Amino acid sequence: MRFWRAVTASLLGLAISSSAAVLPRCPAPVAAPALEEDASADTAGALRPSTVTPLLPWPTPSKSYCNARCTPIVRKSWRKLTNTEKSKYIAAVQCLAKKKSISGIPGAQNIFDDFQGTHSEQTPAIHWVGHFVLWHRYFVATYEYYLRNLCGYTGAQPYWDWEYDNASGLDMANWSIFSPTTGFGGNGPYQAGDNPFGIPDRTGGGCVPSGPFAFPKFTVNMGPGNSTGYNPHCLTRDFSRPLMKWGSQTNINWVWDTPDYGHFTRRLENVPDFTIPNIHGSGHFGVGGALGTIGDAFNSPGDPLFYLHHANLDRVFWQWQWQKKNLPRSLSEVSGPIIPFDYNNLSGGNVTASFQINIGKLAPNAPLSALLNTQDILCYTYEKP
């Protein structure tokens, strides 16, 4: 695990070496997804209508594409965690927000901020590009690594399957993810404010009033916008129910119904237009609206929910990859523009497998080729929902 040793070195402030990993193809034990039965697990899912049918069956990753040294940790849905597992995850996030910053980003006070600031600095280069989905995969996996190796968390990064919540028939105010006692807290109170993009039916905008990330227990230390100067403020949310509904199984199916990486990743982001659905926008703007932290393109990782939202997008990608008939292709092929929106390559070329992802001082650079397989230098898989 030379690669993660280098990440550990970066944790300790040591020199960072870059990695040029290749896709190993050796048999590996794949952990069977074990489902923990616990009375405290959320049962709202019983309301899920049977009409929601995923287009793709659940994959069984082929052992022949997995690194022999990797016994993957299994990422589970937030609503399936026990209350004890939930509180351990939240405690680890709070712990990360107390660890001394290593990024050198001006306003960053702690490692949680280092992640937010790293995303903020790179926002103009990592969205509507070919590397969007793999940049965010690496970013979330590195966050998971820090939670585990710096804050004693023993689980995997949970995901928020909003398509399930959307299909439950419950109003989003009642979704378990927003519980102030066992979740991330809910909407902020309504506050008038600028809404330059015309987010429909925004209902909040103020500080998240309760739960583990309420001010001043938890502070967002940079932003809004592209400033990474120190500006401590409260976590805000601004629910927009019409935009949250974009996170549906129907829209996931539309993203899945694509022949190759380039078309897949383009559909995942779709276009920045609030009248056209996209599943990436559901978690960001359904929760963040116009004034919420997670709706701020630069500072969205300032809301701890960011990581559960992006883990779900990564799961959608993972399932699509492992369901493709041509696995060598879906574990090696990349495309899409280097310059945002340059889908016709008028300004630059397409990314290639050797294109380097950089997440600043948080981890060594990694080529796209090393991030396509979640059981290579990364080492995780997903539990069946």
Ligand SMILES: [Cu+2]
């Ligand atoms: Cu992003």
